[in-house]
Amino acid sequence: MDLESRERVLVVVPTYVEATNIIRFIDAVLGRCPGAHVLVIDDASPDGTADLVKSDRRFGASVFLVERPGKMGLGSAYIAGFRWAIARGYDLIFEMDADFSHDPAEIPNFLARAREGADLVLGSRYVGGVRVLNWPISRLFLSLGAAHYVQLLTGMPVTDPTGGFKCFRRRVLESIDLSAIQSNGYAFQIEMTFWAWRSGFTIREVPIIFADRAAGTSKMSMAITREAIWQVMRLGLLRLMGKTMGSRPR
Ligand SMILES: Nc1nc2c(ncn2[C@@H]2O[C@H](COP(=O)(O)OP(=O)(O)O)[C@@H](O)[C@H]2O)c(=O)[nH]1
Ligand SMILES: [Mg+2]
Structure with missing residues (x-):
């Protein structure tokens, strides 16, 4: 076994009302990436998402669960997952949605x-063309508009800054003061990438195909959009002020 294959991989997946998806999702991830672990962060989903996870035969071995008392948002769910991952020494930490918008078959491209x-x-x-299936055109324009807005205000050279299919090396998460992250919706994705970029970490994009969820309902809202507009302005300002967070990698 080479050194790299000993790297410990964790897929963090926040869930709110994903009973129709979560077990199939875990099957697909562990099928593609047999050595990986999956951590579900569930916010007391009333449809019993957490119970399904707890009764899975892999629970406690390769499947883990953090249960929170109520719906507290995507960003804070990921932060809970990142702290869990850092405390246990995982090397590569993925963010993914439970609804199959992110295809587990693409995990090996990220690892490469x-x-x-x-x-x-x-x-x-969006790198090299648009690959989004079944989204209403209004949602696509919102996402593309957000991408341009982020590039303009922050200068961050990233084609899809609101995307939520990502893989962090642990040292990136360790370099970021997670308690200082303010955004909780899609702006959370922008803010995490912003601080990693400001610290000088090496960022690579891989093309993905994004398909709208086939089952369950979206949690996208106006409040999430409003938060993103303000947070990106704030990040743009912090960049002008030369603010960084954490140390550059050696
Ligand atoms: N734990 C937790 N998960 C959430 C919350 N909001 C959304 N999610 C999960 O985050 C992922 C992305 O949300 P989704 O509704 O698919 O957003 P959309 O596809 O952009 O419309 C899914 O796995 C959701 O179940 C939340 O408040 N708490
Ligand atoms: Mg989704």
Whole structure:
């Protein structure tokens, strides 16, 4: 076994009302990436998502669960997952949605980039063309508009900054003061990538195909959009002020 294959991989998946998806999702991830572990962060989903996870035969071995008392948002769910991952020494930590918008078959492409030296691998729907299936055109325009807005205000050279299919090396997460992250919706994705970029970590994009969820309902809202507009302005300002967080990699 080479050194790289000993790297410990964790897929963090936040869930709110994903009973129709979660077990199939775990099957697909562990099928593609047999050595990986999956951590579900569930916010007291009323449809019993957490109970399904706890009764899975892999629970406690390769499947783990953090249960929170109520719906507290995507960003804080990921932060809980990142702290869990850091405390247990995982090397490569993925973010993925439970609803199959992110295809587990693409995980090996992320691992390949990370093993070539990337500290943060971003799945991009927009690098080299648009690859989004079944989204209403209004949602696509919102996402593309957000991407341009982020590039303009922050200068961050990333084609799909709101994307949520990502892979962090642990040292990136360790370098970021997670308690200082303010965003909780899609802006959370922008903010995490922003601080990694400001710290000088190597960021690579991999093309992904994004398909809208086939089952369950979206949690996208106006409040999430409003938060993103303000947070990106704030990040743009912090960049002008020369603010960084954490130390550059040696
Ligand atoms: N734990 C937790 N998970 C959430 C919350 N909001 C969304 N999610 C999960 O985050 C992922 C992305 O959300 P989703 O509704 O698919 O967003 P959309 O595809 O962009 O419309 C899914 O796995 C959701 O179940 C939340 O408040 N808490
Ligand atoms: Mg989704």
